[in-house]
Amino acid sequence: MxxxxxxxxxxxxxxxxxxxxxxxxxxxxxxxxxxxxxxxxxxxxxxxxxxxxxxxxxxxxxxxxxxxxxxxxxICKGGIARTFQLVNTLMNMTALENVMVGAFCRTTNTNRAREIAEELLEFSGLPEKKDILGSDLTIADKKRLEVARALATKPxxxxxxxxxxxxxxxxxxxxxxxxxxxxxxxxxxxxxxxxxxxxxxxxxxxxxxxxxxxxxxxxxxxxxxxxxxxxxxxxxxxxxxxxxxxxx
Ligand SMILES: Nc1ncnc2c1ncn2[C@@H]1O[C@H](COP(=O)(O)OP(=O)(O)O)[C@@H](O)[C@H]1O
Ligand SMILES: [Mg+2]
Structure with a gap:
């Protein structure tokens, strides 16, 4: 198949x-x-x-x-995730919160969503950026954050x-x-x-x-x-x- x-x-x-x-x-x-x-x-x-x-x-x-x-x-819940050509960073949220948004696709538990987001920031090479606001990230970091958020939906x-x-x-x-x-x-x-x-x-x-x-x-x-x-x-x-x- x-x-x-x-x-x-x-x-x-x-x-x-x-x-x-x-x-x-x-x-x-x-x-x-x-x-x-x-x-x-x-x-x-x-x-x-x-x-x-x-x-x-x-x-x-x-x-x-x-x-x-x-x-x-x-479709996202079904296992397909995507990133956007024009980055869709949530500017008033921290990097961690941005990724938690993705994780809420899989869990309603805030602590679990935070754990998933922390893991994926680490995986995507952004662990030290977790408390930085979306608006303050470089374009390279915003692109990585998009990937981390997409991964948090467990595609x-x-x-x-x-x-x-x-x-x-x-x-x-x-x-x-x-x-x-x-x-x-x-x-x-x-x-x-x-x-x-x-x-x-x-x-x-x-x-x-x-x-x-x-x-x-x-x-x-x-x-x-x-x-x-x-x-x-x-x-x-x-x-x-x-x-x-x-x-x-
Ligand atoms: N929402 C839309 N409404 C009208 N035309 C659109 C829309 N989105 C894309 N297009 C048109 O569809 C074509 C393909 O666009 P797009 O898929 O963005 O191409 P690519 O990603 O390969 O650059 C373009 O001519 C674009 O102008
Ligand atoms: Mg395009």
Missing amino acids: KLLEVKGLTKKFAGLVANDSLDLEIDQGEIVGLIGPNGSGKTTFFNCICGVYPVTKGSVRFEGREITNFPAHK RLLLLDEAMAGLNPTEQKEAVELIRRIQREGITLLVVEHVMQVIMPLCERLVVLDAGKKIAADVPERIANDERVIKAYLGERYYAKRATLRSE
């Missing part, structure tokens, strides 16, 4: 087809990367899986059970939406270590990321979206040499890099 099985998922916003009949299967224990240019539909795909948006067509099954269009809190599948955007190379390396630690805990991951040097070695498989359609799905080495992918995504990024170098 597949852990996640998405079939023909289509999401339309008025006339725009943000996700066009997407199929995706993920096995327990995998790290799968979801890549593609801005606006290609990656975040929308997450939102459809997690019950943030109702799907226009298609189905989502998790652990063999139909979850299409279930409300977001049910079996974790969706990370650009968890490394805006991080410097050292912070990126730490983020990769955290993702590997999460995998070792037995949690399956679907990861949206733009930094190719990070995503290529991290993922066993990559799925590429362009204008809402899946244009390729393969192991990273083959994706890096796929002509359609280079044209739609990688090429554009290489050109952008060259342009910045020239203007420096």
Whole structure:
């Protein structure tokens, strides 16, 4: 049985087809990367899986059970957690309290929620930040806090939406270590990321979206040499890099 099985998922916003009949299967224990240019539909795909948006067509099954269009809190309780591309830190709460919010998905006991949150701040490399207000954390720490809060809901599948955007190379390396630690805990991951040097070695498989359609799905080495992918995504990024170098 597949852990996640998405079939023909289509999401339309008025006339725009943000996700066009997407199929995706993920096995327990995998790290799968979801890549593609801005606006290609990656975040929308997450939102459809997690019950943030109702799907226009298609189905989502998790652990063999139909979850299409279930409300977001049910999907979270059912074992799928996600982070947000634009961090959703609760600014007036401490780091510990932010993670406790996630833990309350599993327990109504405040002391137990605190224990879970403390464990996960430790696991995510933030133990000394627990009493700091959300608003006072650096972007790298806010990103980690998002991951810790998602983990506090005890997911079996974790969706990370650009968890490394805006991080410097050292912070990126730490983020990769955290993702590997999460995998070792037995949690399956679907990861949206733009930094190719990070995503290529991290993922066993990559799925590429362009204008809402899946244009390729393969192991990273083959994706890096796929002509359609280079044209739609990688090429554009290489050109952008060259342009910045020239203007420096
Ligand atoms: N809530 C929304 N209402 C209308 N259009 C949306 C909405 N969310 C996303 N879109 C559109 O759907 C397309 C895919 O967006 P998105 O999923 O955010 O892409 P990505 O995450 O790959 O950058 C874009 O054209 C975007 O403008
Ligand atoms: Mg996005």
